[in-house]
Amino acid sequence: MSNSVDLTKIKPYGDTLNDGAMQFSFTLPVPFGPEADEAAKILLQKMGIKDASIVHSEDLGIGYTFFVAYGKTTYDVNYEDIDVPKVDNEVMDKYGVEDFINEHIKREVKIIGACTGTDAHTVGIDAIMNMKGYAGHYGLERYKKVETINMGAQVPNEVLLAKAIEENVDAIIISQIVTQKEVHIKNLTNFIELVEAEGVRDKFILICGGPRIGHELAKELGFDAGFGRGSFAEDVASFVVNQIVDRDLI
Amino acid sequence: MSNSVDLTKIKPYGDTLNDGAMQFSFTLPVPFGPEADEAAKILLQKMGIKDASIVHSEDLGIGYTFFVAYGKTTYDVNYEDIDVPKVDNEVMDKYGVEDFINEHIKREVKIIGACTGTDAHTVGIDAIMNMKGYAGHYGLERYKKVETINMGAQVPNEVLLAKAIEENVDAIIISQIVTQKEVHIKNLTNFIELVEAEGVRDKFILICGGPRIGHELAKELGFDAGFGRGSFAEDVASFVVNQIVDRDLI
Amino acid sequence: MESKLNLDMKLVDKARGHAKEIAVDIQKFIDVHTTVTVERTVLRLLGVDGIDDIERPIPNIVVDEIRNNGGLDLGVSYWIGNAMLEYENKSPQEISEMIVNGEIKITEIKQHDYEEIRTKIFEVAKQYIDRIDANRNKREEYLARLGEGAKPYLYVIVATGNIYEDVIQAKAAAIQGADIIAVIRTTAQSLLDYVPYGATTEGFGGTFATQENFKIMRKALDEVGEEVGRYIRLVNYASGLCMPEIAAMGALERLDVMLNDALYGILFRDINMQRTLVDQFFSRVINGYSGVIINTGEDNYLTTSDAYEEAHTVLASQLINEQFALLANLPEEQMGLGHAFEMNPTLKDGFVYELAQAQMAREIFPKAPLKYMPPTKYMTGDIFKGNVQDALFNMIAVLTKQDIQLLGMPTEAIHTPFLQDRSIAIENAKYIFNNMRSLGDDITYKEGGIIQTRAKSVLEEAEKMLMNIKNEGLMQTIEQGKFAGIKRAMDGGKGLDGVVKKDGKYFNPFIELMLGGGNNE
Amino acid sequence: MESKLNLDMKLVDKARGHAKEIAVDIQKFIDVHTTVTVERTVLRLLGVDGIDDIERPIPNIVVDEIRNNGGLDLGVSYWIGNAMLEYENKSPQEISEMIVNGEIKITEIKQHDYEEIRTKIFEVAKQYIDRIDANRNKREEYLARLGEGAKPYLYVIVATGNIYEDVIQAKAAAIQGADIIAVIRTTAQSLLDYVPYGATTEGFGGTFATQENFKIMRKALDEVGEEVGRYIRLVNYASGLCMPEIAAMGALERLDVMLNDALYGILFRDINMQRTLVDQFFSRVINGYSGVIINTGEDNYLTTSDAYEEAHTVLASQLINEQFALLANLPEEQMGLGHAFEMNPTLKDGFVYELAQAQMAREIFPKAPLKYMPPTKYMTGDIFKGNVQDALFNMIAVLTKQDIQLLGMPTEAIHTPFLQDRSIAIENAKYIFNNMRSLGDDITYKEGGIIQTRAKSVLEEAEKMLMNIKNEGLMQTIEQGKFAGIKRAMDGGKGLDGVVKKDGKYFNPFIELMLGGGNNE
Numbered sequence A, B: 001m002s003n004s005v006d007l008t009k010i011k012p013y014g015d016t017l018n019d020g021a022m023q024f025s026f027t028l029p030v031p032f033g034p035e036a037d038e039a040a041k042i043l044l045q046k047m048g049i050k051d052a053s054i055v056h057s058e059d060l061g062i063g064y065t066f067f068v069a070y071g072k073t074t075y076d077v078n079y080e081d082i083d084v085p086k087v088d089n090e091v092m093d094k095y096g097v098e099d100f101i102n103e104h105i106k107r108e109v110k111i112i113g114a115c116t117g118t119d120a121h122t123v124g125i126d127a128i129m130n131m132k133g134y135a136g137h138y139g140l141e142r143y144k145k146v147e148t149i150n151m152g153a154q155v156p157n158e159v160l161l162a163k164a165i166e167e168n169v170d171a172i173i174i175s176q177i178v179t180q181k182e183v184h185i186k187n188l189t190n191f192i193e194l195v196e197a198e199g200v201r202d203k204f205i206l207i208c209g210g211p212r213i214g215h216e217l218a219k220e221l222g223f224d225a226g227f228g229r230g231s232f233a234e235d236v237a238s239f240v241v242n243q244i245v246d247r248d249l250i
Numbered sequence C, D: 001m002e003s004k005l006n007l008d009m010k011l012v013d014k015a016r017g018h019a020k021e022i023a024v025d026i027q028k029f030i031d032v033h034t035t036v037t038v039e040r041t042v043l044r045l046l047g048v049d050g051i052d053d054i055e056r057p058i059p060n061i062v063v064d065e066i067r068n069n070g071g072l073d074l075g076v077s078y079w080i081g082n083a084m085l086e087y088e089n090k091s092p093q094e095i096s097e098m099i100v101n102g103e104i105k106i107t108e109i110k111q112h113d114y115e116e117i118r119t120k121i122f123e124v125a126k127q128y129i130d131r132i133d134a135n136r137n138k139r140e141e142y143l144a145r146l147g148e149g150a151k152p153y154l155y156v157i158v159a160t161g162n163i164y165e166d167v168i169q170a171k172a173a174a175i176q177g178a179d180i181i182a183v184i185r186t187t188a189q190s191l192l193d194y195v196p197y198g199a200t201t202e203g204f205g206g207t208f209a210t211q212e213n214f215k216i217m218r219k220a221l222d223e224v225g226e227e228v229g230r231y232i233r234l235v236n237y238a239s240g241l242c243m244p245e246i247a248a249m250g251a252l253e254r255l256d257v258m259l260n261d262a263l264y265g266i267l268f269r270d271i272n273m274q275r276t277l278v279d280q281f282f283s284r285v286i287n288g289y290s291g292v293i294i295n296t297g298e299d300n301y302l303t304t305s306d307a308y309e310e311a312h313t314v315l316a317s318q319l320i321n322e323q324f325a326l327l328a329n330l331p332e333e334q335m336g337l338g339h340a341f342e343m344n345p346t347l348k349d350g351f352v353y354e355l356a357q358a359q360m361a362r363e364i365f366p367k368a369p370l371k372y373m374p375p376t377k378y379m380t381g382d383i384f385k386g387n388v389q390d391a392l393f394n395m396i397a398v399l400t401k402q403d404i405q406l407l408g409m410p411t412e413a414i415h416t417p418f419l420q421d422r423s424i425a426i427e428n429a430k431y432i433f434n435n436m437r438s439l440g441d442d443i444t445y446k447e448g449g450i451i452q453t454r455a456k457s458v459l460e461e462a463e464k465m466l467m468n469i470k471n472e473g474l475m476q477t478i479e480q481g482k483f484a485g486i487k488r489a490m491d492g493g494k495g496l497d498g499v500v501k502k503d504g505k506y507f508n509p510f511i512e513l514m515l516g517g518g519n520n521e
C-alpha cells in the first residue's frame, strides 16, 4: 500500500496523503472584483496556504465580497503529542449505575439541574434529566435510587445554589446552550465564585454541559466534569456515582 | 454609522467589522474522536486562527475524520497595496470591434484557436469562437472582418503552431480547462517554447484562457493575455485588435 | 383553491367551532382585566415616551405610580384624562413628566366628570389613531408604487446586537433578494417588564427592541426598498411582558409584521398565562388595526416535541390563535399562523409527512399569510447537509404555497447568521422557488395515499384535542402540559402581579376606537 | 408500472421501430468488418496477455504482425488456431510469445484444415467462456449472500491516478454507503490504441484502466463488501479505441458495469465512427454475455448542448442504443441508458421539465437500469449552492425511480473529488432517498399539465428525429452535427486504419459462443 500515515506529522488529506488540502469560506469588506480575489488570496497565503485558489466569489451587494477557496496548508500537527483530558471512569448503562448505587452507595443519590442565567434552552437538560431521555437513552429521573430536581430554564445562579444547599444534593448539573459573547463562560464562572463564597465547593459534584462545552473547558472553569454534544444520562450518572465513592461523599 | 472599513487592514467579516471570522473544512488522516478534534484545532491555531471551534466532525470510515470549523484569523491584508495586472484596453462590443477594424486595420483579422494537449473540453473555446457564442454574447465567427479557425480539442501544440504559421494568423488562442497536476502550465509553457524555437514569437498575439487562468498567470508564462471564467468573445477581440495596432502588426 | 388533500371540511368546521368556544371562554376573563403593560401602551399611544435620569421609561413610572396608589383598575386613560381637565393645555406627555418630577400626585387630583374625561382622552387618542392610519396608508402607497417580492416572501433575521451593524446586514440581505427583515431581540428582553429606550449597540444574540431602533431600521429599509424596487417589510417581536407596548411602537413606526403569541410566552418564556393572554388581546387589536401581520409561535412546539408525534398540537394551536385574532378584529389576511419544518431527517418519508402538514395548513387557512419556520432542531454543525435540509424546506414552501418563508441558515446550529450565511440561504430559496415554481400546481396527491392519510389523521387528532380543551379550559390544559410537553401553572411564571381587575368605569380608548372603526373593516 | 405521463405508447413503438431500422442498417456494415482491437480482444479471451521488453502489449504485437502481413481479414482466431495445429501443446500465449520473440512468422506457417482450426480454437475459447461464466456465477452468489443497496444505487467515482490511493478512497466510500465505485480513466486513455499493463500509480484526472488495476480494485471491493454486508459493484470505461479489449478484461476480472458507447467516442473523443461502431458490437456482446451492465453516454450531449432545447436527442440516442444492445444480445436488464440533470438552474420550472424527462425515460425503458448523471455544466465554485443542485438531482432520481445514480459532487467545477466531497455527496443522497422514499408513489401528474405536455413534445421531436435518421442513415446524420452540435466525418477521427474488411472465412469464436448460448438467454 502506498499510504502510510506518519502520525507525528499529520496534514489534511484531499485526495492524496499529505496534500494539505483545505476548503475555506469567508467575506471581506471590499468590493467584488479581481482586487478582492487577490486580497482573499493574500490572506490565505499569510495563513500559510500555498496554491490558494479562489473558486467562487460573490458580490454581497454592499461593497463586500464572499469567497469560497481551496488551498494547501504548509503546517502539520503532531498527533502523538495530543492528550485530551477526558472523564476517566467507565460509562455504565442505567442498570449498571443502579447496581453500583446498591452495592457501593446504598442510599438515594440526589441530583439538581437547571439551565441558568438568561438561557432558555431546556431541551438539552431535559434530555439528561427527564424520564423519557433522549435518542433512546432514558433520563436520570427514570433511574432507581436517583432523585432528580429539574429547575428548568433561566434559573439565576443564586436560586439554583440555594435550592441545592436546601435539598442537600450530591450533584449540581448546569446546562448552557447560548454561547454568544462568551455568556456561558461568564455565567459558569460566576456560579463557581458563588459556590466558593458559600464555602460549599467540596460538598457538591459540579457538572456542566452543552454543545460548546467540553471536559477540558469545564475543568478550567472549576467544574468537576463537562459534557458536550451527544452526551446521555448514563454519562452523567456514571461520573456522579463514581465521584461519590472516590471523593468519599457517601 | 459604526462601520467604517480601514482598507489598509482588512479582515474577514462574519457579523461584525474585523471579527476575522472564517469557515474551514478539511479531512485529517486520524481516527474520529476527541483527539482528532484537538488535532484539527491545533492545525487551525498554527494557521493563526483564534477561537477555533470544531462544529462538526465525521468519521469517514477508514480511520480518517472530516471537520467543519469556524474561527477568527489574526491576519489582515492591505487592500490599498493590491495591484492586479489586467488587460488594459477598453472592451468594445462586437460593433465597436468591427468599426475599429474598419477604421484602424482595414483588413481581415485572422484568429486560430484550439484546446490543446490532452484537453477535450471544447465548450469554453467554442463559447469564444463559434457563431452562437455564449450567454447571449456572439462568438468571433460572427464578427465581420474576423476570420476564425477553430481546430477543436486535443490538438498537439506542434499541429496548432504549424497551422498558425501556414495560415499566417494574427492571434493564436488556446483553451486549457484541465488543470490537474498543473498539466495546463506544462502545456502552455511547452507551446511558448515551441514558438520561440521557431523564432515566431513576435509575429503572433498569444492568448490563453480557461477557468483557472488569469491575466497574471498568462503573462508569467509568456502569453500576451489570459482570460478566466466569465470571459466573452468581445474581451478577446478587443484585446487582439488593439494589440495589432499597438504592436504595429497591421 | 381546490383541495388536494380531500380533507373532511365538516371536521375542520367542528374543530374551528371548539376553538371558538375556547377563545370566547378566555375572552370573558380578558374583558374584565387589564395589566401594567396594557396601561403603559395606552400612555404610549397617547404620546408618552422618554426616560428619566436613571433610564426608567416614563410610561413605567406613571403606571407604577397609579398602581401603587391603587388606581390602576380605572385605567391610565381615566387618570390622564382627569389630569388634562385639571391642567388644561397640558399634553399627556407633559402631565407624565410632572408625575416623574414629583410635581403632581396624579391619583390625588380632583376627579372630574367621567364623560368629560372620556371626551378629552378620545380627542388625543384620535390624533394618534390618525398617525397609525397614516402609516397604514404609507405602507399601501409603497406597495402600490414599489411592489413586493413574489410569495413565499424571503424572510431573514439580523441579530448582531448593534442596530447600525444590523442596518448594514439588512440592506445587504434586501439587495440579495430578501423581502422581509426581522431584527431578533436580545436574549431575555421578553422578560423585561419595560421597553428599553433609544438606539442600542449591544445585545446578546439579538438587538434590543426600542422605538428608536425601529425607526432607524424602518428608514434603512425604506431606502434600500427604493434601491431594489421592492417594499421591504420589517419585523419585530411583541410576545413577552411588553406585548402590547411593542405592538404600539410597531404601529407608530410602521413595522409590518409582529411576532405575537401568548402561548409562546407562557410555554417558552414562563410568563404568567393570565397576564399574557390579557396583553395579547390588546396587542392584536393594535396589530389588526394597523395592518400589521402577526406571527404566531406554533413552530416552537416542534423544537421541543417531536414533529411527527405532536403535529396535531400545531394545528390545534393555530385554530385557537385564529379565534383569538378574530376576537381582536384582526383579519385573516393578517394572520401569519406559524408552523415549522422539524421532521427528523432520518425519518423515512419525513418529507412526505411534512408535505401533508404544510398543505393541510394551507387548505385550512386559505387566506392566512402562513409563516413557515425552517429546520432548526435537527440542524448540526454540518453546514453542507444543513443547506440541503433548508433546500427541502424551501421545496415544501413552494409546493404548498406558503407565504412567509423564514429562511433556514446552514449555520443554524452554530451561530446567529453571518453575512455570508444569509447570502447562501437567499441563494438557496431563490433557486428553488424559481426552478420549481409551478411544480405544486402540476402534481396531485394520490387518493388515500400517505399524504392524504397523514393529513386526515392529524386533523382528527387536533379535533379531539380541541374538544378536550373546550371541556377542560385552555388554562387547565396548559397546566397539564398538553402543549410542547411543558407544564405551566395558572399562578406561576412571570408578571402575574401586573394583572389588575378592572373597575366598572375602566376604559381604554384605543380598544374602543380600533375595534369600532378605522379603515379596518 | 402505471404510466404517470399518459404517453402515447403507439408513438413510442413507432420511434422504436425507426431506431431498429437504423441499428440494423449499421449492423450490416458491422457484420462484414473487424478491427485491430476486436482481434486483440480475441487474443486476450484466448488467454494472451503480457508485454514485451519495451512495454508493448503482446496482443498488439501479434495483431500488428498479422495485419502487416495482410492476414487480418481472416481474423486472429484463424491464425492462432492454425499455429496451434502446427505446434501442438502450445497455448495461444506461447504461440504469441514465439511471435514476439521472432521465433515464428505466424502468417507463413502451413495452413491447416479450416474445420480443424475452428475446432481447435473453440476448445480454448470455451475454457475462457467458462471463466466468464464462473465470474457471472460468483457475482450472483455474492448478490444472493450479501445483498445489495436499494435503488437508486449510490455511484461514486475515484480518480486519483494511483490505484492504491483509489482503493483507500473506494473503501471509504463503500463504508459511507456507496453501492458502486467507478475508477475514472486517466485523461486521453481512450485515444490509446493499446491497453496499458500492470498496476499503475500515475495518471491525470484518473487512473489507467489495466487488467491488474481491475483485479486490485475488485479484490478491495469484495473485501469491503463483506465488511459492510453489501455487494459493491465496480465500473470502468470501455468506450474508446480499445472498447472490446476493456470489455473482455472486465469480463475476466468481474467488473459489473462498463461505460460503453460508440457515439460518445465519435462525438467527444473524435474516434472514427466506422471503427468504433464495429468495436462496440463486440464489446456489447461480451458485456451482455458476462452480465455486465453497460452505461451509455447520452448525458454528455447535454454538457455541450442545452438540456431544454436538445432533450429529444437524448431520447433518440437512447432508443438507438437500445437497438444496438439488442442486436448484441444484451438484455434490457443490463441497459444502463444514460441521461443527465443539466437544466439551467436559472430556468423557471427547470426542475419540472427535468422531472418530465426523467419520468419519460423511466416509462419508455421500464426494465433498463437507467444511469442518471448529475449536474455538471452549471456547477460553479459555489459549493454550497452546488450541494443544493445535487439535492434536486437526487430528488428527481427517487421520484422517478432511477436505478444508477452517479452522485454529484459539490466541487464538480473545481477538482476531481476529495475524500470529503464524496462523503458530503453520499450523505446528501442517503438523506433524500430515505426522507422522500415514497413521494413518487404518492403523487400523480396533472393531465395536460406542464410535465405531461413536456414529455409529449420531447417524444414527438425524438420520433421525428429518428425518422430523419432512418431516412438519411446514422453516419450521415452524425456528419451533419445532429447530436450535441458536433460534426464528425465518416472518414475522420482516430482509428480508421484499424478497420479491416473480413474475408469470407473470417471467424470470431466468442461472438458465436456468446451470441449462441451460455447462461444468457
Ligand code: B12
Pocket (backbone or CB within 6 Å): A118, A119, A120, A121, A122, A123, A124, A125, A127, A128, A134, A173, A174, A175, A176, A177, A178, A179, A180, A207, A208, A209, A210, A211, A212, A227, A228, A229, A230, A231, A232, A236, C159, C184, C185, C186, C187, C188, C204, C205, C206, C268, C300, C303, C304, C376, C377, C378, C379, C380, C411, C412, C413, C414, C415, C416, C417
Ligand atoms: C430549540 C431551540 C430553541 C428553542 C428552545 C426551546 C426549549 N425549550 O429549549 C427556542 C425557540 C425557545 C429558542 C430560542 C432562542 N434561541 Co435557540 N435554538 C434552539 C435549537 C434549534 C436547538 C437546541 C436544541 O434543543 N438542541 C437539542 C439538544 C438535545 O441538544 P443540546 O442542547 O446540545 O444538548 C445535548 C448536549 O449539549 C448535552 N447537554 C446540554 N446541556 C447539558 C447539561 C448537562 C449537565 C449535561 C451533562 C449535558 C448537557 O446533552 C444534550 C443531549 O446530548 C438551536 C440550534 C441547534 N440546532 O442547535 C438554537 C440555538 C441554540 N438558539 C440560539 C439562540 C440565539 C436563541 C435565542 C437567543 C434567539 C433570540 N435572540 O431570540 C432565543 C432565546 C433563547 C434563550 N434566551 O436562551 C442560538 C445560540 C447561538 C449561540 N451559539 O449562542 C442557536 C445555536 C441557533 C442560532 N444559530 O442562532 N431556541
Ligand code: B12
Pocket (backbone or CB within 6 Å): B118, B119, B120, B121, B122, B123, B124, B125, B127, B128, B134, B173, B174, B175, B176, B177, B178, B179, B180, B207, B208, B209, B210, B211, B212, B227, B228, B229, B230, B231, B232, B236, D159, D184, D185, D186, D187, D188, D204, D205, D206, D268, D300, D303, D304, D376, D377, D378, D379, D380, D411, D412, D413, D414, D415, D416, D417
Ligand atoms: C462539460 C465537461 C466535460 C465534457 C466536455 C465536452 C466538451 N465537448 O467540451 C466531457 C463529458 C467530455 C468531459 C470529460 C472529462 N472531464 Co470534464 N467537465 C465538464 C464540465 C462539466 C463543464 C466544462 C464547461 O463546459 N464549462 C462551461 C464553459 C463555457 O466554461 P469554461 O470552459 O470555463 O470557459 C469559459 C472561460 O473559462 C473562458 N475560456 C475557456 N477557454 C478559453 C480560451 C480562450 C482563448 C479564452 C479567451 C477564454 C477561454 O471563456 C469561457 C466562456 O466564459 C466541468 C465541470 C464544470 N462545471 O466546470 C468538468 C471538468 C472540467 N472536467 C474534468 C475532468 C477531469 C474531465 C475528464 C478528464 C474526466 C476523465 N478522467 O475522464 C474527462 C476527459 C476530458 C479531457 N481529456 O479533457 C474536471 C477538471 C478538473 C481539473 N481542474 O483539472 C472538471 C472540473 C470536473 C471535475 N470536477 O472533475 N468533461
Ligand SMILES: Cc1ncc(COP(=O)(O)O)c(C=O)c1O
Pocket (backbone or CB within 6 Å): C185, C186, C188, C189, C190, C237, C238, C239, C240, C259, C260, C261, C264, C269, C295, C296, C297, C298, C300
Ligand atoms: C411567537 C414568538 N414570539 C416571540 C419570539 C421571540 O421571543 P424572545 O425575544 O422571547 O426570544 C418567538 C421566537 O421564536 C416567537 O415564536
Ligand SMILES: Cc1ncc(COP(=O)(O)O)c(C=O)c1O
Pocket (backbone or CB within 6 Å): D185, D186, D188, D189, D190, D237, D238, D239, D240, D259, D260, D261, D264, D269, D295, D296, D297, D298, D300
Ligand atoms: C459512455 C462513456 N464512455 C466513456 C467515458 C469516459 O471516457 P474517457 O476515458 O474518454 O474520458 C464517458 C465519460 O463520460 C462516457 O460517458
